[in-house]
Amino acid sequence: MYKHILVPIAPGNGRDSDTALKVAERLLAEGGSITALHVIEELPPYVQDHFPPGQLAATSLRMEEKLEEAVAGREDTQVAVVTGHAALTILDFAKNKGCDCIVIASHAPAMQDFLLGSTAARVVRHAECSVHVVR
Template identity: 50%
Template sequence: MYKNILVPVIQDHETTIASSMAAARVLCAEGGRITLLTVLAEIPTYVSQYLPQDQLQRNLTDAKEALEAEFAGQGVSVEVRAGHAAQTILDVAEADAHDCIVIASHRPGLQDYFLGSTAARVVRHAQCSVHVLR
């Protein structure tokens, strides 16, 4: 069993969130901690010049509030960050000493063999256990 589990999620994939959370709860030791993480892509400069200056911060706040409302009272902490998905997941896992990452993945296609999916990058570079759900 794991004491500090990180569950990276994409907010608009409700079915994968449910299955990831179910797996994390099974793997979590009594008294353990589960952290949900959503990573939003940073807004490119050529786009941000047409948006309000605090748009990224508003997006981060909205995402965090939505996840906190969805998981209120379930003993889950929520983090929302901006950045490159795979690298941010790895950075958070290392910085917060997570001992397991539970991540959902799609079936790999040809493009994944050339570019690599987020889950594949996390599996290759994580310093802790990684459980991949398909």
């Protein structure tokens, strides 16, 4: 059983985040906690200039609200929204927050995943803690 489980969630991408949260609940030790995390990809400054001021803050707030809906009614679960490269940020968050397990939803690999790699694959390869992949 794990004391702090990280569940990366990307609302609206077709991954089954509810199943990942259920798996995390089953793996959670008594008194443990779950963090549902959403990573907003950073945009280069030359792209950010084309968005209205405050767009990142508004997007972060909207994602936080979606995460709150996804974890509604689940005890010992908090949410976090951060910016950065998805896989690297998930790995850094897990390490910095002392997570001992990551439960991440994935999909059946398509051709582009073999060429570019998926976020879940990168997390599995580089995590310093246990990783459970849910399909």
